[in-house]
Amino acid sequence: LEFKDQRNVYLFTPPITGRYRFEISNLTKGSDHEVNLLVYNSGGGEEASTSYGIMNGDGLTIASMQAGQTYEIQIRQYSGIDSYNLNIGYQKDSL
Numbered sequence: 342l343e344f345k346d347q348r349n350v351y352l353f354t355p356p357i358t359g360r361y362r363f364e365i366s367n368l369t370k371g372s373d374h375e376v377n378l379l380v381y382n383s384g385g386g387e388e389a390s391t392s393y394g395i396m397n398g399d400g401l402t403i404a405s406m407q408a409g410q411t412y413e414i415q416i417r418q419y420s421g422i423d424s425y426n427l428n429i430g431y432q433k434d435s436l
Contacts, residue, residue, distance in 0.1 A: 351414040353429060358408040360432040364400030365416065367426045375419040383410045402432065 355361060365378055379390040380403055389401045406412065416427060 347418040349416045349418075351416075351427065352411050353414055354411045355406045355408050355431075357431065359406065360402060360404050360434075361406050362400055362402050362428075362430045362432055363414060364428045364430075365425050366428055367424065376425070377415075377417040377419070379415040379417070381413040381415070383412065388412070400428075 363378060363380060365376060368376065375392070377390060377392050378401060380388040380401060382388050388403050388406075391401050403412075414427070414429075416425065
């Protein structure tokens with residue numbers, strides 16, 4: 342179900358402490374999108390946010406997420422209703 346000014350809320354609890362990457366993918370190219378990705382910590386403070394046009398693969402990197410703490414991820418779709426994939430990945434330290 343999708344509608345204008347949609348806000349989807351997800352909870353994420355990292356299994357290990359470290360750096361995590363959040364990306365939105367599979368937005369339809371050529372559509373008029375206004376999509377925001379926001380990450381809040383367990384205390385309700387904003388960790389980071391970004392806006393998307395039609396740039397698939399752009400995203401946020403949170404430098405230090407704590408294992409066992411629950412974070413809130415919000416995807417806000419203001420215009421250009423579309424489906425998407427939310428990708429979350431752990432980033433290993435580079436050598």
